[in-house]
Amino acid sequence: MRLLDVDAEMVTVELADGPARFHALWLRDNAQDEASRHGNDQRLFDVTDLAEAVTVVTAEVVDGRLVVEFGPDGVTSSWDAVWLEMHCYDLPGRHRVTGQLANPWTADGLGGGTGPYRLAWVDRDDSAVWADITRALQRDGVAIVEGLDTGHTGATIGDVAALWGPIRETNYGRVFHVRAEVNPINLAFTPRALNVHTDNPYRRPVPGYQLLHCLVASDVGGMTVLVDGFRAAEALRDEDLAAFGLLSTRSVPFRWSGDGFDLRNRGPLIEVADGGPAHGIIQAVRYNNRSAAPFDLSFDEMAEYYEAFRTFARLLHRPELEYRFTLAPGECMVLDNERILHGRHGEADPERYLQGCYLDRDWIQGRIVN
Ligand SMILES: [Fe+2]
Incomplete structure (x- = not known):
């Protein structure tokens, strides 16, 4: 110096x-x-x-x-x-927000090409292994815990969550059940294919991490699709800065109602920290076609906003961004819910059964891992 x-x-x-x-x-x-x-x-x-x-x-x-x-x-x-x-705040184009650990990926680059980091449940008490999976989550936004039970005894999703912190309970319960229901309060609870999305953008705050534990897999369909929303947003910024600017500076409403609740929140689809659309750090992505409420932008901006929205939506379906795999019984994936979009490809077997829960962001993102 x-x-x-x-x-x-x-x-x-x-x-x-x-x-x-x-x-x-x-x-x-x-x-x-x-x-x-x-x-x-x-x-x-x-x-x-x-x-x-x-x-x-x-x-x-x-x-x-x-x-x-x-x-x-x-x-x-x-x-x-x-x-x-x-x-330092005086170098042009330099990332201005400190502490960003994310390393956005395309499908073939996830985990350096080997896919999500995997922790074997039997190794859970090894502090070096815990550090590895926590670092992987901070870097990739996704990791898998494998070797769990598939029945209703033994390790539960709550035990997996407890590697980091307490479950964040919601109106769906401490643990929610993703399986076909007779009167589903959410389309997730049907065998339908699900477009990639982040969960619960209608909550405030949005759940930071999501866990999904597979108990019964699907023989047909029901393949999991993951997309790194940060990578997709970066691609949009590179290719269409005007569209990125609209999606990152205009808030839109999200809503879910039912079962005695009317949950509402709003925010931009792409949340950029201070620095503006051209240079700001992408710090959250929210995208959920099921719970996006009617957009309420001004009349003059609506057509242009829809154009940007469709551009981003198409980008999320690019094969090079879609990491596809089948979550096997006894596996639990852990996702950064404000970054990694998840969905299921194809109609699932009605027998498919996953359990899910949420964790507040700090328990994983805020952990010091040396
Ligand atoms: Fe979901």
């Missing part, structure tokens, strides 16, 4: 990827000195505690650290190059 320029309002340093400017106020707000940060890394002051005009008094690079003295409060703080690179 090399100091390039200093004035009262900003510091410019040469980082690994080029010159980067940092505002005086931003640096002061992120001061690392003991009076500014507790040992637990939480900030000890509020922005209103800072002077109206924070200035840089001196700045230099000492032993690989940027050291800045601020005015008027006289606080001095330092940062190493790694920290500055991680939080």
Whole structure:
């Protein structure tokens, strides 16, 4: 790291990827000195505690650290190059949201070409194996636990969930049952083919992860299809930025009602973190043709929105994005429900029976895995 320029309002340093400017106020707000940060890394002051005009008094690079003295409060703080690179906000096109672990895949690239990571249930207590599957989920958004029982004794889906955290119960119950029902409250509970989708976009918040445990497979049809929504959204951004812009900046409503509940939420189909359509990080995809409520955009935007919506929908059916496999009895797939779309191809055998449940995002996405 090399100091390039200093004035009262900003510091410019040469980082690994080029010159980067940092505002005086931003640096002061992120001061690392003991009076500014507790040992637990939480900030000890509020922005209103800072002077109206924070200035840089001196700045230099000492032993690989940027050291800045601020005015008027006289606080001095330092940062190493790694920290500055991680939080840098001045490099064009650079990912601006830290902590993104996802590595979007096409069908033949999932798991480096070998498909979803698989954990054998007998290895569940091995901490290295737990770390591997958790990392795989953070990276690929999908993994499979195999070697579970297929009957109603032994390990249940709740035991699989407990590898990470408590089941998030919904009005469908702690565990929901995916099988043909006489009076289904959801089309999932029929043998029909299901278009790829994410679950429950009508809930607020949307369930972060989903588990599906196969107890009885289908002899005919019922093949599982997975699509990485992040990869699909990236393809849309590359090919049609205007369509991506509409889908990521306009909210649409989702709704499910029945059984004493009327659940409603809304949001963009593609959720982009700060940075705008062209550069922002894709952080959630919601797509569910069954529970999309009537779009309520303005009359002037409706036709264009539908065009973008259809473009994205067609893209989700591209063979190179569809990872197809048959979930076998005793296997449980774990999915990032705001990223990986799932569906079933073909009419399933009415005997097919899966159990499902949800987990809040933090139990998997937020775990520290070394
Ligand atoms: Fe589903």
